[in-house]
Structures are given as C-alpha cells and as structure tokens.
Amino acid sequence: MGDLLAPANTIEVLLGNEAVARGALEAGLNVAAAYPGTPSTEIGEALAKVAKRVGIYFEWSANEKVATEVAMGAAWSGLKALTMMKHVGFNVASDAIFTLAYAGVTGAMVIVSADDPHAHSSQNEQDNRHYSESVGLPMLEPSNPQEAKDFTKEAFELSSRYRIPVMVRTTTRISHQRGPVRLGEIKAGFSKGKFVPPEPDRYLQVGAIARKHHAELLGKLKEISLDVAPSYTKVEGASDAEFGVITSGVAYAHAKEALKLVNVDAKILKLGMTFPLPKKSIGEFLSSVNTALIVEELDPYLEMRVKVIAKDYAPEVEILGKLTGHMPRVGEYTMRTVLEGLSKALGVAPPVNFAEIDRRSSEILKKVPPRPPVLCPACPHRSTGYALRRAAGRAAFMGDIGCYALLFQKPFRVEHVTHAMGSSIGLANGIDVATDQDVVALIGDSTFFHAGIPALINAVHNKRKMTVVIMDNRITAMTGHQPHPGTEVNAVGDEAPAIDIEKIVRSIGVDYVKVVDPYDHAATEKAIREALKHDGVSVVITKRECALLTVAKLRRQGQKIVPYRVNPDKCTYCRVCINTFACPAFVDTGSLVEIDPTVCFGCGACVPVCPYGAFEPQEGSLNWREQKIGV
Amino acid sequence: MSVREFNVIVAGVGGQGILFTTNVIARAALKLGLNFAQSEVHGLSQRYGSIRTELRIGSDVSSPLILEGTLDLLIALEPLEGLRQSPYISERTTVVMNNHVIPPVGAYLERFPIPSFDEILELMRSLNPKKIMVLNAYDIAKKAGDYIVANTVMLGAAQATGVLPFPEGVLREALEEVSPSRYRDLNLRAFDLGRESVSPPR
Numbered sequence: 093m094g095d096l097l098a099p100a101n102t103i104e105v106l107l108g109n110e111a112v113a114r115g116a117l118e119a120g121l122n123v124a125a126a127y128p129g130t131p132s133t134e135i136g137e138a139l140a141k142v143a144k145r146v147g148i149y150f151e152w153s154a155n156e157k158v159a160t161e162v163a164m165g166a167a168w169s170g171l172k173a174l175t176m177m178k179h180v181g182f183n184v185a186s187d188a189i190f191t192l193a194y195a196g197v198t199g200a201m202v203i204v205s206a207d208d209p210h211a212h213s214s215q216n217e218q219d220n221r222h223y224s225e226s227v228g229l230p231m232l233e234p235s236n237p238q239e240a241k242d243f244t245k246e247a248f249e250l251s252s253r254y255r256i257p258v259m260v261r262t263t264t265r266i267s268h269q270r271g272p273v274r275l276g277e278i279k280a281g282f283s284k285g286k287f288v289p290p291e292p293d294r295y296l297q298v299g300a301i302a303r304k305h306h307a308e309l310l311g312k313l314k315e316i317s318l319d320v321a322p323s324y325t326k327v328e329g330a331s332d333a334e335f336g337v338i339t340s341g342v343a344y345a346h347a348k349e350a351l352k353l354v355n356v357d358a359k360i361l362k363l364g365m366t367f368p369l370p371k372k373s374i375g376e377f378l379s380s381v382n383t384a385l386i387v388e389e390l391d392p393y394l395e396m397r398v399k400v401i402a403k404d405y406a407p408e409v410e411i412l413g414k415l416t417g418h419m420p421r422v423g424e425y426t427m428r429t430v431l432e433g434l435s436k437a438l439g440v441a442p443p444v445n446f447a448e449i450d451r452r453s454s455e456i457l458k459k460v461p462p463r464p465p466v467l468c469p470a471c472p473h474r475s476t477g478y479a480l481r482r483a484a485g486r487a488a489f490m491g492d493i494g495c496y497a498l499l500f501q502k503p504f505r506v507e508h509v510t511h512a513m514g515s516s517i518g519l520a521n522g523i524d525v526a527t528d529q530d531v532v533a534l535i536g537d538s539t540f541f542h543a544g545i546p547a548l549i550n551a552v553h554n555k556r557k558m559t560v561v562i563m564d565n566r567i568t569a570m571t572g573h574q575p576h577p578g579t580e581v582n583a584v585g586d587e588a589p590a591i592d593i594e595k596i597v598r599s600i601g602v603d604y605v606k607v608v609d610p611y612d613h614a615a616t617e618k619a620i621r622e623a624l625k626h627d628g629v630s631v632v633i634t635k636r637e638c639a640l641l642t643v644a645k646l647r648r649q650g651q652k653i654v655p656y657r658v659n660p661d662k663c664t665y666c667r668v669c670i671n672t673f674a675c676p677a678f679v680d681t682g683s684l685v686e687i688d689p690t691v692c693f694g695c696g697a698c699v700p701v702c703p704y705g706a707f708e709p710q711e712g713s714l715n716w717r718e719q720k721i722g723v
Numbered sequence: 724m725s726v727r728e729f730n731v732i733v734a735g736v737g738g739q740g741i742l743f744t745t746n747v748i749a750r751a752a753l754k755l756g757l758n759f760a761q762s763e764v765h766g767l768s769q770r771y772g773s774i775r776t777e778l779r780i781g782s783d784v785s786s787p788l789i790l791e792g793t794l795d796l797l798i799a800l801e802p803l804e805g806l807r808q809s810p811y812i813s814e815r816t817t818v819v820m821n822n823h824v825i826p827p828v829g830a831y832l833e834r835f836p837i838p839s840f841d842e843i844l845e846l847m848r849s850l851n852p853k854k855i856m857v858l859n860a861y862d863i864a865k866k867a868g869d870y871i872v873a874n875t876v877m878l879g880a881a882q883a884t885g886v887l888p889f890p891e892g893v894l895r896e897a898l899e900e901v902s903p904s905r906y907r908d909l910n911l912r913a914f915d916l917g918r919e920s921v922s923p924p925r
Contacts, residue, residue, distance in 0.1 A: 131766065268764070268765055272759065342786075344785075345787065346788065349786045427786050428790060453812075456850070457807065457810075459806075459838055460838075463804070467770065501829065678828055689870070690873070
C-alpha cells in the first residue's frame with residue numbers, strides 16, 4: 093500500500109519489508125536478487141515494482157544460493173547489492189555466505205535474514221543470530237519499520253566502509269509490521285561496474301589464503317565491535333534503577349511498554365547491533381544494576397554472551413532469562429509473554445489478571461471450531477489431492493514446501509512429510525531404497541526449480557522406482573505469486589524464456605511422463621495409477637494455474653464470478669463432497685449441502701465429485717475445465 | 724489531536740479483505756499524524772484460515788501486538804473469527820460484527836459442532852463488551868454492487884459507532900486514497916451504506 097518512492101522528508105506508511113527496500117534505495121542500491129520466502133517476500137516485491145522506475149536490477153532467482161551469488165557478483169564488481177531470504181533460506185545460501193565473509197566485497201553488500209519466531213509460515217524456529225557470529229558478518233536488528241529503513245541504509249554504509257557484507261535480521265513482527273516511516277533521499281540506479289579483484293588472491297579461498305583472510309576478518313570484527321556497535325546501543329529509563337532489561341528487535345518494543353505497565357523503576361539497554369556485541373556498553377550497564385532480565389525471542393543468544401561479559405565487568409549481577417526459566421524459548425513473544433516474565437523477575441503480580449482472562453475466554457474458545465489454513469476454493473491442488481487419495485491411497489507420500497503442504501489435512505492426507513525445499517524427491521529416493529512401498533513425491537513448480545532437479549537426476553541415475561507429482565500452478569503461489577524460471581515473465585514484468593518442466597524431466601531420462609489438467613479428475617487418476625505401475629521413475633505433471641490468479645484475471649477482464657449451486661432435489665445429503673473434496677465453500681445445513689456464494693469462485697471443479705450430479709452452474713457460471721480457463 | 728492508545732483488531736477468514744480494511748484505518752491515522760503499529764499476516768497462514776490484523780494507534784504505543792483485555796474496537800468480518808478474539812475483548816471493547824457465518828470445512832470432518840449466529844452473539848454478549856453492533860454486511864455489499872466489498876461496509880459501520888479516534892470524514896478520505904481506482908466508487912458506496920445501516924445498539 094505504501095508508496096515506496098514517496099519524496100524525502102515525508103512520512104509514509106510502510107511495511108517493515110517495504111522499509112528495508114526503501115532503505116536500500118536510499119543507500120544507492122544497484123542490484124538485488126532473492127528467492128521469495130515468508131516473512132521476507134515483500135522486500136523483493138517492493139523492489140520488483142519500482143525497479144524500472146529507479147533503474148535498479150532486480151531478479152527473483154532460482155534459489156537463495158543463486159540469489160546470493162548474483163548479489164556477490166555485483167558486489168565484487170564494485171556495485172551495491174542486496175539479497176534477502178527467510179531464515180531457512182539462509183541455510184541454502186550459507187555455503188556461499190560462509191566463505192564470502194573471508195572474501196569481502198569491493199562494492200557493498202547487505203544480506204537480510206527474515207526469521208520467523210512462532211513458525212507462522214515456516215517449518216522451524218531457527219534463530220539466525222547464530223549465523224552472524226559463526227559466519228563472521230556484522231548484524232543489525234531493527235525494532236520497528238523506521239529502524240528497518242534506517243538500519244538497512246546504514247548497513248550499506250558499514251559494508252562499504254569495512255569491505256564486508258553486513259547482515260540485517262528482522263523477525264516476522266518487524267517484517268510484517270506496518271507503521272509510519274520518515275523517508276530520506278533515494279539514490280539508487282544502475283551503471284556497469286568492473287570485476288577487478290583488489291588483490292590477486294582476494295577471491296581464492298583455500299588453505300593459507302583462507303587462513304590469512306580469516307585473520308583479517310576477525311580484525312575487522314574487533315574494530316566494528318569497538319567503533320560501531322556502541323553507537324547502536326541505547327539506554328532508557330531511570331538512570332538510578334537497580335533493575336535492568338537487555339533487549340533487541342521487536343522484543344524491545346514489547347519490553348518498553350511492559351515496563352510502563354508494571355510501574356517499577358527500571359532501565360533498558362537496547363542493542364541495535366547483535367554481532368559483534370558492544371562489550372563495554374553491556375559491561376557498564378551490568379555494573380549499574382543488581383539484576384538484569386534478558387528479553388529476546390528464540391535462543392538465549394544474548395543471555396549467554398551477556399553472562400560471559402558479566403564475568404569481566406559485574407560478576408555479582410543477577411542475570412535472568414531463558415536459562416533461569418523466566419522467559420520462554422519456544423514461540424514468539426507477545427506483550428503477555430514479556431509482562432509475565434518481567435513480573436516473575438520482579439517478584440510482583442502481573443498488572444493484568446491473565447488467569448481471569450483465560451478462565452473467561454477458554455470456555456468460549458472451546459465452542460469455536462478451529463480454522464487452520466486450507467486450500468483455497470478452486471485450488472488445483474485440491475483436485476490433485478483428491479485424485480491421489482483415490483489412485484494412490486496406500487503410498488508413502490513425501491511432501492514439500494508450498495501451499496500443497498496443506499494436503500496433509502483430512503480428507504486428503506497425501507502428505508506424510510513436509511521438510512525442506514526439494515526434500516520430497518530426495519526423501520523418496522531414500523524411502524524407495526529402504527522399503528518395498530509405493531513412494532510418491534509431491535512438489536510444486538517453483539520448488540522443483542529451487543531444489544528438486546538434482547534429486548530427480550539422482551533418482552534416474554540410481555534406478556529408483558518412484559512417482560513424482562509436479563504440481564505446476566505456473567507461479568510461486570504460497571508467497572503471493574512471484575514469477576519463477578518456468579513463467580513467461582520475469583520479476584519486473586518483462587517477457588522471459590519459460591523453462592519447460594516437461595522437457596527437463598524428459599531430458600533427465602524419465603520414461604513415463606504425463607501432463608494433465610488436475611480438474612480432469614478421471615485423467616489425473618488414470619495417470620497416477622499408470623505412473624505407480626511404471627517400473628522406474630515416473631512423473632505426472634498436474635498443470636493448472638493458481639486459482640487466485642485465474643480469479644484475479646477474470647475480475648480484471650470484467651467477468652463476473654458466478655458461484656455454483658446445489659440442486660436440493662438432487663442432493664441426497666450423502667456428504668461425499670465434504671468427506672472427499674472439502675472445498676471451503678461447502679456448507680452442511682444438517683439436511684443438505686449448500687454452496688456459500690461468498691466463498692465459491694465458480695470454477696466447477698466439484699461437479700464430477702457428486703455421485704448424484706447435484707452441483708449445478710447458475711446463469712453466468714463458467715466451467716473452467718471445459719472452457720479451458722486457467723490452463 | 725492526541726490519542727494515547729487505541730487498539731483495533733480486524734478478524735475474519737483469509738480472503739475477506741482483512742488487510743485492506745486495516746490499511747484504511749492506518750491510513751487515517753497517518754493523515755492525522757498519529758503514531759501507530761500494525762501487525763499483519765502474510766504467506767501460507769493467510770489461506771482461508773483464521774486471520775486477524777492488529778492495529779495500535781497512539782503516542783504510548785511501541786509494541787505491534789495487543790495485550791489481552793485491552794481491545795477497543797473489534798471488526799469481525801466473520802462472527803466465529805470475532806469470537807476467537809475473546810481473550811482481547813473486555814468492557815472497553817466495541818464489537819462490529821457481520822452476521823454471515825462461514826463454517827470451517829474442517830469442522831465437518833472433525834465433527835466439531837458449529838454454533839449458530841444467535842449462539843455466537845450470546846457468547847459474545849457474555850464477554851460484556853461496551854457495545855455490539857451486528858449487520859448483514861454481504862446483503863448491504865450486494866446493494867452497493869458486489870459482495871466483495873462487505874469489508875468496506877463493515878468499515879462504514881465501525882465509523883458509525885463513533886469510537887474511532889478520528890474526526891468525521893477522515894476514514895472515508897483514507898478509503899478513497901487507499902482504494903484501487905476501479906473499486907473506488909464501489910468502496911465508497913459500500914462505506915456509506917454500512918455507516919447508515921448499523922442496527923441499533925442493544
């Protein structure tokens with residue numbers, strides 16, 4: 093919503109991620125590359141939208157490692173480069189990043205890691221502050237959208253000054269926090285750089301050269317810890333208070349308000365740079381209090397390091413946090429988490445009667461049916477899941493990362509595994525080696541390009557017997573519809589060569605390959621049955637674009653979305669539709685099934701599901717399969 | 724103008740326009756130069772599941788998350804999702820609730836009973852909010868031209884409660900600014916109808 097290019101010195105509403113993008117533009121960004129991943133995606137989306145207008149280069153890359161290398165290439169050619177990824181995306185990129193710290197850059201490079209405490213949209217709660225320390229790259233942690241912009245801009249300045257990449261770590265509540273941001277001048281643009289290694293061995297990391305560069309890196313980090321980290325610390329509150337809180341990121345925002353609510357004299361040490369730490373600033377803060385509570389999400393990263401610093405500066409000070417059981421280690425922090433921890437540390441009752449709130453609301457919540465995310469109405473994955481259940485119900489199903497991970501739910505239950513990008517096919521290799529079971533790997537188009545191809549090559553070469561279902565919905569859907577190497581346009585909307593998944597699969601040597609429209613349930617089922625019988629690696633590509641894209645296109649064309657209806661004379665209330673297809677538009681009235689017209693997209697995919705033909709179009713309804721809409 | 728703390732939750736089912744609704748309120752806050760922090764949901768968790776955005780307006784605000792029991796305005800685009808916010812609802816809460824229940828399809832498979840709207844309203848009343856306003860936002864939206872603007876109808880109704888810390892007119896102007904051009908007139912019509920059609924306070 094925010095105008096990323098609003099003029100300097102105005103205040104604009106920006107999402108934390110948009111603020112990161114704006115900060116990069118203000119720093120003079122030239123090149124950015126990323127693979128989408130929640131909660132980092134909107135940084136790239138924001139840059140993609142303005143790339144042509146401000147003259148920067150932006151691409152959605154095949155995966156995070158490639159994105160990092162694209163940015164590195166630019167930063168080694170004297171340009172200012174940015175790459176951003178979700179916390180687990182960093183794992184993919186890390187092979188390149190570890191050695192990059194030794195190599196450094198000639199231009200500037202910023203790496204944004206967007207962590208997801210609470211695993212809102214992720215498979216784990218990995219804490220990437222550890223990466224910063226083990227890679228050896230400085231890390232800035234903003235605590236609101238304004239700082240997200242400012243710190244990103246400053247990260248580029250630091251990177252130029254010290255000739256090493258700088259990390260910016262956000263978490264979901266920063267990335268997806270919208271707030272007022274005061275803007276500075278945009279300086280971004282693109283001009284060609286030149287790849288000239290500053291010394292002949294600068295980019296040749298091996299043996300003695302690597303050791304030399306390692307020592308050099310440690311020297312830079314020491315300098316940064318003394319000269320830069322202290323300027324990112326802020327002490328607030330009553331200077332004579334004996335109780336202190338050490339915190340950073342969004343936890344600071346919670347702690348600041350929580351301290352006001354408990355109404356106790358206290359002070360806060362806020363850290364903006366969490367690696368390398370400002371040892372002296374922390375030491376002096378510790379010497380000024382009797383007790384310090386560490387308020388940080390996920391791992392006791394600060395807590396453990398603060399304890400080490402306390403040994404030198406204030407061995408008597410009591411340090412409380414996760415290790416002492418005052419703060420939780422699992423899940424994200426909320427105002428409540430912080431208030432409870434703080435009250436426990438201070439030995440006072442929380443200022444809010446949480447027990448009473450829990451008592452009152454738990455009675456009510458017991459009566460509210462859970463509503464986990466489900467596949468959208470008209471989602472092609474629902475049809476693929478339906479066919480898989482019928483055709484391959486007893487197989488071992490290796491799932492992957494994408495919306496289709498929701499097929500683990502009833503009534504489909506065709507995902508026994510959701511693990512890491514591309515793992516479906518790799519795991520299917522292993523399960524086939526180890527068992528006599530039928531094995532099915534389910535993977536999306538974008539995930540296939542990201543990390544699925546090597547595992548498929550591996551399967552063919554090692555003569556595995558397995559079926560791979562590539563659910564090609566023509567876009568990176570889960571993160572909000574970013575193009576990928578298989579789409580006809582690139583990140584900035586230009587025409588691009590679309591890499592053909594079927595051709596890749598055939599070129600690898602898979603000899604059973606079928607492409608079907610998943611809405612054609614009979615054909616999809618038949619293909620899956622044949623594939624399972626095939627002696628070797630078989631691939632079924634279920635190809636139909638994400639329904640949200642189809643609906644958006646139809647609406648843009650001025651086409652009215654007319655829902656389907658249930659003919660009450662034909663519905664026998666057998667509930668086969670709910671029990672096998674479970675479209676969120678289905679409503680069970682207790683005597684009939686109906687379609688909720690506010691939810692139905694009018695696709696017609698449910699029509700073949702009813703044994704009595706009760707699903708009917710209304711005047712103006714489309715039939716996406718027959719009319720070839722979305723394929 | 725000065726506001727110390729005003730907390731809003733917009734709750735509903737992914738796809739109902741929850742984020743847009745909240746963005747309009749945030750834009751109004753920006754127009755008035757107020758401080759605010761808004762938390763929203765993106766990614767997988769937004770796919771037809773429970774969604775809520777939290778918006779906190781005021782000079783005392785630094786956390787983007789609302790403390791239990793301190794909600795001032797609940798806009799429930801779907802009533803079950805409104806009820807799901809019960810830990811946040813207290814005597815200081817004004818509730819604006821759409822009466823159209825969207826049953827979670829998973830509940831049928833788990834044989835979880837789905838309360839009727841009347842039962843939902845009764846449970847909501849048991850939380851003693853300051854005020855509850857109920858409207859049939861989809862019907863009103865259809866009158867405005869398309870059921871997809873039910874969220875804007877709810878926004879108009881929220882304005883009509885008078886609890887928002889904005890002078891008359893600012894929210895409507897914010898809506899005009901934030902609306903994509905092809906939905907602008909439709910949205911404004913829906914907003915006005917929503918404002919006029921609030922059922923009387925209980």
